[in-house]
Amino acid sequence: MLKDIIFSFVIGGVVGMIGHIRKHGKIIMPRKTKRFVYLGFFEEMLLGAIASLLLVVYISPNSYVEKMTISISAGIGGDLVLTGYKQFKQNDSD
Known part of the structure; x- marks a missing residue:
């Protein structure tokens, strides 16, 4: 099971x-601004990795394929969620 978790x-993370x-x-590298810390590529990498991890643990597939x-x-789904959230925030502020 640990191999499955690390693999996913x-x-x-690579897909993110x-x-x-x-x-x-x-x-884009992480940077700190006056208001917040921008994670750069780590943001999308972590989101893709966590989404993948949760789905693989939930479904528990049998083969590596x-x-x-x-x-x-x-x-890819994690990336789409992040993109949708950013667009929602942008439309909400307008």
Whole structure:
């Protein structure tokens, strides 16, 4: 089970980082501003990894192909959730 957790966490994190690069065209490093700390690529990497981890633990697939497919789809889903949340906040402030 520990191998499944590590495998899904790594795959989800990689998918999150790829989504970050696709969205911004480069890797944005973490930085601290006056109001908050911006996590940069760690934000999307962690979201993809955690979404993947939760889904793999919940579904408990049998083969590595199923684990990889679920991890990739969860990582992409985590990226979409983050994008939707940012758009919601932007529309709410307008």
